[in-house]
Amino acid sequence: MPKSLTRRTFLSRAAIGCSLAASPLVTPVSFAAAPWDNRLVVIILRGGLDGLDAVRPWGDADFAAARPTLAEGRDPALDLDGYFGLHPGLAPLMPLWQAGELGFVHAVSTPYRNKRSHFDGQDMLEAGLPALDGITRDGWLNRMLQGVPGAVAETTYAIGRESMLLTRGPAPVSRWTPEVDIGLSAQGLMLLELTMQDDPVMAEVMQQAIRLAGQDGDGVVVADEAAMMQDMAADMKALRGTKGHLRIADFAATQLRDTARIASFSLGGWDTHARQAKNLPKSLGTLSQTLLRLRDGLGAAVWGKTTVIAMTEFGRTVRENGTKGTDHGTGGLMLLAGGAVRGGQIYGTWPGLSEAALFDRRDLMPTDDLRRWAAWAMRSSFGIGRDQLERTVFPGLDLGDDPHMLL
Amino acid sequence: MAFDPITAETRFGCGLSPVVAPPTDVAAMLAALAGPDTAATAHPIDSFDTARNRIAAMSKARSAIRNSGSDTAEADAKTLRKAFLRETQGHWIRWFTHSMLRRATTGDGLRERLAFFWSDHFTAKGKKNNLSKTTTAYAESAIRPHVAGRFEDMLTAVVTHPLMIAYLDQQNSIGPASTAARKRENKKLGLNENLARELLELHTLGVDGPYGQTDVRQLAELLTGLNWSVHHGARYLPRLAEPGGERVLGKWYGAQQGTLEDIHNVLRDLARHPATARHLAWKLAVHFVADTPDPDMVAAMERAYLDTNGLLPEVYRAMLDHPAAWTGTGTLKQPVAFIGSALRATGLTPADTAHWEAHFVRRNLLRPLQIMGQPWEDADGPDGWPENDLAWRTPQGLAARLQWALRVPEILGREPTDPRQFVFDALGPQPPERVRFAAEAAESRREGVALVLMAPAFQRH
Structure with a gap:
C-alpha cells in the first residue's frame, strides 16, 4: 500500500482523467473463442405444461368430448396443419410458425411414469437418466459440456435465482440472475476498485460481476443514494412482477450475441389444476413474449443460428377435471423455436385420444422419449458424437434416426 | 505463528463484534465450548420432536375433518393444511433469525461454526411437504448437542433420525x-x-x-x-x-x-475407523483453515481423533494448538458466514430484529443468501456445500454480496455505525490501509459500510 495515498491524492487522481471508463472494474474484457458458432437455449417449463391445450388436436375425434370447456373455440387463424391448432395464448407466435421458425414435438415424455411428482419429474427431466437412483449430482447439459474441449464457464449461462440440476456438475457454467443489481456512486465504484487491489483474484471476479450487472438493463453507477434506492426497488419489483422473464430474455440475448453459446432458464406457472382457461393464457403469454424478446434481442444473424427447446416434466390428464383444470399426466409437448429449426410442422407420432390409446386410461400416451429430441438438438447444433450422447449425456438412450429437426 | 485473538474470532468464530471481546487463548475457546450452550438458551430453536408433534397434530386433525362426512370436508382439510404450511414457514423464519442472533451475539463463536459445519456434514432436508423446513430443528436436536462430544454419538443421533x-x-x-x-x-x-x-x-x-x-x-x-x-x-x-x-x-x-x-x-x-479419522480431520481443516491444509496439522488432528475414539474437542484442540492453523490467508467466507459476521460487526441486537417479519426476512436475508449461492438449509445434495473458495467466488455470488451489503441500513432499521468506526469494529485495530481509506472517503455511510464488508480482508476467515 503506497503511503502517499490520501483522500486528496485519490480524489485528484479521479479528477485528472483517471476516469470511470478507464477503471478496471468497468473495462470490457475479452474471452477466448467459443467452441461453436450455433446457439442453444433450453427452457424448463416447471409445473407440467398441458401440451394438449397448448397445441390442440382439433382433428382427433375424442378431443372435444374429453374437454368440455377447454376444447371450446377454434379460430381458423390459429390452425397449424389442418389437424392441430394453437392455443390463443400462443397466437403471438403464429408469425414464427409461418416463417418456419416454430415447431412442436407432440406426445413425448421422459421415462418418468406413474408417480406424478413435480420434483421427481423435474429431476428426471434435468438429470436425463432412465431412472432416479438415489440423489442425482449432475444434469445432462453439464454432462454434454464435460466432453467439449474449449467449453469455458462463459460458454454456458444458467440464468435465474434457482440452481438448476440441468446445468449442475463438474463442467464450468456461469450463473446469473438479473435480480442482482448493483447501484454505486462513481466514487463508491472507484473505492471498491481500490480495496479489491488487496486480492487480485477476487478483483477479477468482481470485475466480471460489475460487467454483468451493467449488462442486464441499467448501469451500475448511480447519481446519488436516493437514485440508487429507487433503482434497486424498481428492479426487485420488475423481477417479482410481470417482467422478470423479459429481463432474463434480454440477458440471455446479450450473452449469446457475445461468447456464450448455451443459455438455460426456467419458466413457471404450468400447474393448472383449476380454472385452466383463465390461468394457462398468462403462462403461454409469458412464454410467447420470452421467445419474441429473445429473437429481437439476438438479431436476425444470431437468431438464424439459434435453436430453442422448451420442455416440461410431464403432460397433463386428457380429461378435464371437476375444477375446470387438468391433473398431472404423462405424455407432453416439446416446443422448438429459432432460425435454425425446421419449423412449421408438428413432429412425433400421434397416438390418438381414444380411451384404449391412453396411458393408464387417463394420459396422452408417450410415443417417444423427449431426451432423444434434446440429444438431436445438441447433435445437430454442435456436432456432439452419437456415442457421447448415448453413453454419457443420456446413458442407455437409443438416438435412433435423425428427425431432421434443424435446417 | 500462534494464537491471536483477531484470527481466533475471524477464522474460528463468527467474526469481530463491537460488543463481545474475542477469546484470549485456545483454552478459553475450548472452555466456552465445554460450558453451557448459552446462545441456544438466549435464542431458542424448537426441538425436532416439537416440530414433529405439530405435524402429527395437523395430520390427525386433517383425518378427523376428512372422516367427518361434512360437505366441505375436502376444502376444510385443504385450508387446515395451508394454515399449517404458513405456520411452519413462520417457525422456520424465526429459527433463522435466532440462528443469526446466535452468531451476532455469542461469546462462544466456535460452537456456532461447528454447529454449521456438522449440520453441513450431515446434510438432510425434507423432500416431501410435511417434513419441509424441519432441518433447523433436526440440527438443533441431533447435531448441536454433540458438537463438543464424541463423533459416534452424533453419528448415531443423525443416522437414526427421522429426517x-x-x-x-x-x-x-x-x-x-x-x-x-x-x-x-x-x-x-x-x-x-x-x-x-x-x-x-x-x-x-x-x-x-x-x-x-x-x-x-x-x-x-x-x-x-x-x-x-x-x-x-x-x-x-x-x-x-x-x-x-x-x-x-x-x-x-x-x-x-x-x-x-x-x-x-x-x-x-x-x-472409530481410521479412514473416518482421516476423512473428518481433513474436512475440518479444509473448512476452517485452508483449501489445501497443512498435512502435519491434519495428521495431528487425525492422531487426536484416534487416541480418544473420536472425542471432538480433542480434535479441535489439535487444530488450534498447531501453528499452521494461524497462518495463511484463510478461506473465503461462505454466504451464511458472511451475512452472520456482517450482522455481528454491526452489533445486531434482538431489538434490531423486531421488524424482521416473515416477508422482510425472505426478501432481505433468505433471497440474498439464495442468490449468493447458499439458500438456507437447501444444499443441492447430501454432500452439502462445496468447501473450496472457487465455488463461492463467482460473479453472481460477489455481486449479490455487494448488493446485500448496500442494504445493511434497511436490514438494521437504523443508521449503521460511522464507517470510520465500523472499519475497526469489523476488521480490528489494524485494518488494511486501503480499506481504512475507502471507509473515510466514502460518500455515504451506506457505501462506507458496504465497502468495508466487501473488502477482501472481511470476505475471508
Whole structure:
C-alpha cells in the first residue's frame, strides 16, 4: 500500500482523467473463442405444461368430448396443419410458425411414469437418466459440456435465482440472475476498485460481476443514494412482477450475441389444476413474449443460428377435471423455436385420444422419449458424437434416426 | 505463528463484534465450548420432536375433518393444511433469525461454526411437504448437542433420525427376505442402498475409503428395519429387517433376528475407523483453515481423533494448538458466514430484529443468501456445500454480496455505525490501509459500510 495515498491524492487522481471508463472494474474484457458458432437455449417449463391445450388436436375425434370447456373455440387463424391448432395464448407466435421458425414435438415424455411428482419429474427431466437412483449430482447439459474441449464457464449461462440440476456438475457454467443489481456512486465504484487491489483474484471476479450487472438493463453507477434506492426497488419489483422473464430474455440475448453459446432458464406457472382457461393464457403469454424478446434481442444473424427447446416434466390428464383444470399426466409437448429449426410442422407420432390409446386410461400416451429430441438438438447444433450422447449425456438412450429437426 | 485473538474470532468464530471481546487463548475457546450452550438458551430453536408433534397434530386433525362426512370436508382439510404450511414457514423464519442472533451475539463463536459445519456434514432436508423446513430443528436436536462430544454419538443421533431416514430413502428400504417382503405388504418397496452408501462415502470413511459395493449392500441390509413415522418418530420395525447377519468391512453384525443394537454397533465401529479419522480431520481443516491444509496439522488432528475414539474437542484442540492453523490467508467466507459476521460487526441486537417479519426476512436475508449461492438449509445434495473458495467466488455470488451489503441500513432499521468506526469494529485495530481509506472517503455511510464488508480482508476467515 503506497503511503502517499490520501483522500486528496485519490480524489485528484479521479479528477485528472483517471476516469470511470478507464477503471478496471468497468473495462470490457475479452474471452477466448467459443467452441461453436450455433446457439442453444433450453427452457424448463416447471409445473407440467398441458401440451394438449397448448397445441390442440382439433382433428382427433375424442378431443372435444374429453374437454368440455377447454376444447371450446377454434379460430381458423390459429390452425397449424389442418389437424392441430394453437392455443390463443400462443397466437403471438403464429408469425414464427409461418416463417418456419416454430415447431412442436407432440406426445413425448421422459421415462418418468406413474408417480406424478413435480420434483421427481423435474429431476428426471434435468438429470436425463432412465431412472432416479438415489440423489442425482449432475444434469445432462453439464454432462454434454464435460466432453467439449474449449467449453469455458462463459460458454454456458444458467440464468435465474434457482440452481438448476440441468446445468449442475463438474463442467464450468456461469450463473446469473438479473435480480442482482448493483447501484454505486462513481466514487463508491472507484473505492471498491481500490480495496479489491488487496486480492487480485477476487478483483477479477468482481470485475466480471460489475460487467454483468451493467449488462442486464441499467448501469451500475448511480447519481446519488436516493437514485440508487429507487433503482434497486424498481428492479426487485420488475423481477417479482410481470417482467422478470423479459429481463432474463434480454440477458440471455446479450450473452449469446457475445461468447456464450448455451443459455438455460426456467419458466413457471404450468400447474393448472383449476380454472385452466383463465390461468394457462398468462403462462403461454409469458412464454410467447420470452421467445419474441429473445429473437429481437439476438438479431436476425444470431437468431438464424439459434435453436430453442422448451420442455416440461410431464403432460397433463386428457380429461378435464371437476375444477375446470387438468391433473398431472404423462405424455407432453416439446416446443422448438429459432432460425435454425425446421419449423412449421408438428413432429412425433400421434397416438390418438381414444380411451384404449391412453396411458393408464387417463394420459396422452408417450410415443417417444423427449431426451432423444434434446440429444438431436445438441447433435445437430454442435456436432456432439452419437456415442457421447448415448453413453454419457443420456446413458442407455437409443438416438435412433435423425428427425431432421434443424435446417 | 500462534494464537491471536483477531484470527481466533475471524477464522474460528463468527467474526469481530463491537460488543463481545474475542477469546484470549485456545483454552478459553475450548472452555466456552465445554460450558453451557448459552446462545441456544438466549435464542431458542424448537426441538425436532416439537416440530414433529405439530405435524402429527395437523395430520390427525386433517383425518378427523376428512372422516367427518361434512360437505366441505375436502376444502376444510385443504385450508387446515395451508394454515399449517404458513405456520411452519413462520417457525422456520424465526429459527433463522435466532440462528443469526446466535452468531451476532455469542461469546462462544466456535460452537456456532461447528454447529454449521456438522449440520453441513450431515446434510438432510425434507423432500416431501410435511417434513419441509424441519432441518433447523433436526440440527438443533441431533447435531448441536454433540458438537463438543464424541463423533459416534452424533453419528448415531443423525443416522437414526427421522429426517435423515426420510431424506436418504431409508423409509422405503425393506429386506428382500424380510417378513414384510414375504407377505408382500408393499410390492413397490425393496432394498434401498442410499443411506448405506452416503453413510460410508460422506458421513464416515470418505469417498476414497476402504469399502466396496458389497459393503454398501451388506450395510443396507443391516439398516433395514430402521424407519420412522410422524406419530412415533424414529423406530425399529423387525418385520422390515433382513434376517440373518451381515458382513460390513470384514466384521459380522446381527444374527437371525435383526435389532437396533446391531445398527448402533456398526455405527460405532464406522465412527472409530481410521479412514473416518482421516476423512473428518481433513474436512475440518479444509473448512476452517485452508483449501489445501497443512498435512502435519491434519495428521495431528487425525492422531487426536484416534487416541480418544473420536472425542471432538480433542480434535479441535489439535487444530488450534498447531501453528499452521494461524497462518495463511484463510478461506473465503461462505454466504451464511458472511451475512452472520456482517450482522455481528454491526452489533445486531434482538431489538434490531423486531421488524424482521416473515416477508422482510425472505426478501432481505433468505433471497440474498439464495442468490449468493447458499439458500438456507437447501444444499443441492447430501454432500452439502462445496468447501473450496472457487465455488463461492463467482460473479453472481460477489455481486449479490455487494448488493446485500448496500442494504445493511434497511436490514438494521437504523443508521449503521460511522464507517470510520465500523472499519475497526469489523476488521480490528489494524485494518488494511486501503480499506481504512475507502471507509473515510466514502460518500455515504451506506457505501462506507458496504465497502468495508466487501473488502477482501472481511470476505475471508
